[in-house]
Amino acid sequence: MDIAASLLAEAIKAGTPLLFATLGEVYCERSGVINLGLEGIMTIGALTGFATTFITGSIWMGFLAAMLAGGVFSLIHAFASISLGVNQTVSGLATVMLGTGISSLLGKRYVGLSLRDRLMPMTIPFLSEIPVLGGFFRHDPLAYAGIVIAIVMWYVLFKTRIGIIIRAVGEKPEAVDAAGVNVYLVRYICVFLGGVLGGLGGAYVSLYYTPGWREGIMMGRGWIALALTIFSLWNPIGSVLGAFLFGGVEVLQFHLQEYGVPASLLGALPYVVTIIVLTTSSFGFMRRKLGVPAALGKPYRRES
């Protein structure tokens, strides 16, 4: 196994939790709701996944429970920002604090425990032996699933009528309302979906990537996913590239330490890139060009 291939494999592994979270946030923001609570939702998913697997002994039960927990937990933000129309930034930040807080409290007894059931990588014969690109073909089922989900989500968003509705809700909800579509329902579904995928991403970390539960397990992955959503220009295919790129940065951080590059500097790298991406895309003219959903962050109220 050559070094390049194994680096690529590690980048994909590190990028997969980011990918799930980003895909969810893309749909959420396409529908006009910005969910800053991702870090909290992922943490909830990580704990639920770990605890469920620990209790039931089944890792798949763990993933399922994590998705459900992420989805249900994100409904808090959905209710506040869609039904009550409160400021989405405030509600999102509250969701982070609530999610990480609850998880630390309830997760105390799971700290330091380990699991029996493990996710096994499915190495594809022959293909995985190709130099460099072989890194694509030695993964667990979920990493493969992430790529498939991204393609399906891209197709739905841009090639189907469901996708038109989601994009339209994020651009001009009053037009969708006039067409007789329930704007609130579409947004609830998108936020829920975002929560489900966020929970899955969280559980991927606690069940597979760095198995175990501890406080601060997400290490800011939720925030990176938010930046990736913008980086990908709200496009599921772009999310794949972005997530693996940032996964690569995370992996390089470990490897370059051997050559005397300080770990803290590399640790900051994803955030530096995040800031650059966020500033570039915040210029008015870029905003229009990049396709920022026009109604992003704006609560919808039917006038009456």
Place this chain on the structure above:
Amino acid sequence: MLNIRVLINLGNDQNYLVEMRGIVKMFPTVVALNNVDFRVKKGEIHALLGENGAGKTTLMRILYGMYRPDEGEVFIEGRRVNISSPKDALKLGIGMVHQHFMLIDRLTVLENIALSLKGIKVSFKEIRNRIEELSSIYGLKINLDAKIWQLSVGEKQRVEILKTLYRDVKLLILDEPTSVLTPIESEELFKSLRKMVESGKSIILITHKIDEALNVSDSITVLRKGRIVASEIKRDEANRLDIVSMIVDRPIDFKPNRIKKDVSDSRIVMEVNNLRVLDDRGNIAVRDISFVLREGEILGIAGVAGNGQKELIEALTGLRRIENGYVKIFGIDVTNNPVGKMTSLGIAHIPEDRLRYGVALDLSVADNIIMKLYRKKFSRRFFLDEATIKKEAERLIQDFGIVVPSIWTPAGFLSGGNIQKLIVARELSMSPKILIASNPTSGLDVASTNYVHWALHRLRASGSSILLVSEDLDEILSLSDRILVMRDGKIVKEFKEESSINDIGLAMTLKET
């Protein structure tokens, strides 16, 4: 009880597609509709006529399920119905084209139409075929793959109409459809509407233009201040003067004088030299224009919309970058100066895009009125002077006949016409030395239009100068001392003396002579 009523209705009202009875709608502190009865027959164009804020749009939004009435009943083909959302309305065969289009700029025409068909199982191919069929039947041409932002206003309206036709509506409601169209586009629209009526559909035309109602509709219902004044006037029985007096409850006494003032010796207040301005897409919109505005004159700029007038005005008021050339005001170079500087030099602006540049919708009427002068006129030392603000706001509301529950109501609650009046009132109250006005009376009813014209004349009489851009040629002709015609970003002709509407119309559309 209810059942008996339904039976009676079935017997009586076979010819009526829509019947609204005893409709009452209250908004915070105003009664928008007061016990309104309204009926529309099958296969007719029915004009719903009235001033701004009379309640026309509110009544139709109730019919389309966007508002719930506080009292009253709606019957469709004699059957009592409960319309609680646009979805319900569409199911009953009622479609509506709003004044502000419900289209998503970044999607294509096809995608927009597909969006409106939610719940109906069709493929994109089916939609394409059907739309092409509908286009040819009703004469509504459209490019299905164009993005909405690439379309003209007339084309956008066609998309809206096609959306409703696709749903096979029995009744089509159009809210002030011609207010955004050129005369030729309006003619085309009316032809299409005629074809729809011939195929058995009914159409409700919300309008404040009397001639439009008289020329196009089969019958007319007049609303005034939330009450029905006259209903179902047949076209051949309608008398223009009677209808005017029904619509307006204030006497109209102002006739603008057509006496042109010769100001060629007066001093120059604004000098525009070789001005070049780009549009939003980076194309040249204003091509090296030069002209002067003199003290005490009204200079009209005529032209078909989209020939650079908008960009010119925005450049002159500091809203858009000037690429080349200069603008001097009272001899001072103000090229690319910020808007605030312009205001402090005594320039007022009635913008074309009133919702974007004219008002802050979430602020109160009073706040909007003091917006430009709060530093000078309305503050005492550090604090706002409530008493002066209140007095001024109430005076302007009175003078301009702005229909508003209270001066503390957010401007967003006002109807389009009343917002326009609010802007005009504020800008004129600044007693500006130069007023740059873009379509100052668009969307206003007869009485308000007259009032604005009178106010512009009064402003000129006081020695101020006005640069007037308008798509309404009659307005330009009756007000201006001098007229420039703009086409393709250039000034193609200047009219100094009394001139005919035909000459100007020709200059607007033909190549240079």
